[in-house]
Amino acid sequence: MSSEEKGEAGERKNDIDLDTILTEEVGQFGRYQLLMLALATIPVIFSAFASGEYIFTTARIPSRCLIPQCDGAEPEFAPEWKGAAIPSAGGAFEQCARFSNSSQQAPAPPGTCPAALFTSDTEPCEAYVYQNMNSVVYDFDLACDEWRRSQIGSIRTIGTLLVLPITGYVSDRWGRRVALTLNAFNTGWLGLVRSFVNSYEWFLALEVIESAVGAGAFSSCYILVTELVGPKYRVIAGATISTMFAVGQIILGFIAWGMPAWRPLTQILYAPQLLVISYFWILAESVRWLMSKGRYEEAENILKKVAKRNGKELSEKSLEALRASAEAEKNREKPKEPWLPILVFKSRVILLRCCVSPIWWITNTLVYYGMNVNAVNLSGNSYLNYAIVAAIEIPGFWTAILLLDRIGRKPVLISAYTLCAVCQFTFAFLPEGMDGLSLAAYLIGKYSIAVVMTSVYVYTAELYPTKHRHNLFAFSSMVGRLGSITAPLTPALAQEVWASLPSVLFGSFALLSALLVLTTPETLGTKLPDTMRDAEDLGRNTDNSQ
Numbered sequence: 176m177s178s179e180e181k182g183e184a185g186e187r188k189n190d191i192d193l194d195t196i197l198t199e200e201v202g203q204f205g206r207y208q209l210l211m212l213a214l215a216t217i218p219v220i221f222s223a224f225a226s227g228e229y230i231f232t233t234a235r236i237p238s239r240c241l242i243p244q245c246d247g248a249e250p251e252f253a254p255e256w257k258g259a260a261i262p263s264a265g266g267a268f269e270q271c272a273r274f275s276n277s278s279q280q281a282p283a284p285p286g287t288c289p290a291a292l293f294t295s296d297t298e299p300c301e302a303y304v305y306q307n308m309n310s311v312v313y314d315f316d317l318a319c320d321e322w323r324r325s326q327i328g329s330i331r332t333i334g335t336l337l338v339l340p341i342t343g344y345v346s347d348r349w350g351r352r353v354a355l356t357l358n359a360f361n362t363g364w365l366g367l368v369r370s371f372v373n374s375y376e377w378f379l380a381l382e383v384i385e386s387a388v389g390a391g392a393f394s395s396c397y398i399l400v401t402e403l404v405g406p407k408y409r410v411i412a413g414a415t416i417s418t419m420f421a422v423g424q425i426i427l428g429f430i431a432w433g434m435p436a437w438r439p440l441t442q443i444l445y446a447p448q449l450l451v452i453s454y455f456w457i458l459a460e461s462v463r464w465l466m467s468k469g470r471y472e473e474a475e476n477i478l479k480k481v482a483k484r485n486g487k488e489l490s491e492k493s494l495e496a497l498r499a500s501a502e503a504e505k506n507r508e509k510p511k512e513p514w515l516p517i518l519v520f521k522s523r524v525i526l527l528r529c530c531v532s533p534i535w536w537i538t539n540t541l542v543y544y545g546m547n548v549n550a551v552n553l554s555g556n557s558y559l560n561y562a563i564v565a566a567i568e569i570p571g572f573w574t575a576i577l578l579l580d581r582i583g584r585k586p587v588l589i590s591a592y593t594l595c596a597v598c599q600f601t602f603a604f605l606p607e608g609m610d611g612l613s614l615a616a617y618l619i620g621k622y623s624i625a626v627v628m629t630s631v632y633v634y635t636a637e638l639y640p641t642k643h644r645h646n647l648f649a650f651s652s653m654v655g656r657l658g659s660i661t662a663p664l665t666p667a668l669a670q671e672v673w674a675s676l677p678s679v680l681f682g683s684f685a686l687l688s689a690l691l692v693l694t695t696p697e698t699l700g701t702k703l704p705d706t707m708r709d710a711e712d713l714g715r716n717t718d719n720s721q
């Protein structure tokens with residue numbers, strides 16, 4: 176056994192587990208934890224608003240070319256003469272082209288536009304007439320600039336790459352509660368400011384800044400809640416947080432339906448988020464974080480409150496043991512060890528997992544967010560479609576919870592990825608006119624990726640050793656953001672390249688991920704690996720079974 180492994184084994188032997196106190200004395204999930212979970216769901220719902228509002232505020236608006244010789248001072252979007260000046264294809268009029276002017280340029284009588292004014296040649300629009308003013312497409316004149324419109328969602332997601340280290344630092348330095356309130360408050364005031372801008376460049380800049388300093392509210396809530404409940408309820412608490420994010424998306428769809436104009440919609444969504452600043456005084460800090468900082472008196476006070484609210488009693492013996500353990504950990508001399516990338520490259524097994532797991536995460540975010548973005552382009556009511564596609568996630572989350580501990584991690588992931596791929600290819604190649612079957616394939620595909628989203632959180636964490644789990648998990652998650660950056664661009668791919676390209680792309684990545692799951696070991700019934708050697712031995716023997 177190496178010196179590193181001996182040191183880690185010594186750590187495990189001397190650990191006094193806070194989970195034991197939660198399990199045996201103050202309660203794993205009593206009234207106190209239920210109240211904290213209920214409070215945490217509000218910022219989670221607000222996070223869903225912030226992550227999805229751009230789908231509606233930057234949505235396409237039907238447009239046509241402005242015809243100067245025919246349109247009056249207040250142009251009508253669909254005048255009777257439109258067919259004479261604007262070409263049509265497949266029953267729909269072109270949004271970005273018009274017939275060229277002929278040599279005959281006599282003014283047309285009011286309300287008319289003779290075909291003689293135009294030739295059969297076409298040319299791009301010089302100016303546009305919009306059907307409505309509901310999105311930024313009107314304000315920033317983005318009628319046929321699909322890439323600039325789509326870039327707004329991608330730019331916002333790039334900001335989430337910055338929020339991971341920023342929120343992590345704030346959370347570890349000043350606490351989970353501070354990270355939560357700061358992120359939620361920043362999202363609120365920056366979103367409100369953005370609702371007043373009149374510049375595309377400023378709109379983009381505020382999108383990046385908002386996500387960079389505000390998009391960490393969801394992860395802060397997730398950590399705060401899971402650190403407060405006992406081990407038996409952590410997965411359920413996490414699934415509840417994910418469920419409430421889906422509920423937030425559903426609510427967003429209906430709010431946008433009732434208030435389609437982007438400026439008031441943005442204000443309605445973001446103004447209430449300013450109230451989350453009160454959580455700094457309402458929410459309790461994480462006991463685990465307080466103890467890690469040596470703030471034992473505050474940790475004890477919170478544990479006593481938990482016990483009292485749950486009708487339990489906290490023993491003085493447990494408090495003394497906890498203090499002693501925390502003090503010993505603080506004073507323990509930690510051995511020097513090689514840089515983590517060096518350790519990874521020395522292990523072919525761990526290196527393979529570090530190459531494979533980020534692809535799972537890219538697939539998850541690409542398909543999940545891509546299906547959200549493209550939901551508004553399905554036939555029918557775009558707002559209702561978005562809400563339905565969000566709602567189907569909820570049974571997906573809980574299906575994963577029911578199956579992971581029964582049939583194993585790999586069977587769940589492989590089945591869900593494969594089902595997602597089949598649904599994506601089915602949706603891509605179904606003939607027109609089969610709207611019911613298309614919607615069913617779309618919804619089942621979203622359900623399956625929701626199963627994957629919950630499962631891959633659990634599985635990725637179980638593949639890495641305790642000492643390096645957070646760093647290696649964060650690496651996979653961060654690389655996975657490439658998928659969410661690409662997802663908002665997929666509507667542009669559909670419009671500019673091929674309508675079925677997004678679904679084919681989603682299906683291909685899902686199929687690749689299903690195959691890559693085969694390269695990693697099953698972790699059901701095994702202990703979490705503590706050392707690099709333990710992680711390498713997963714699946715090789717049964718010595719690490721629980």
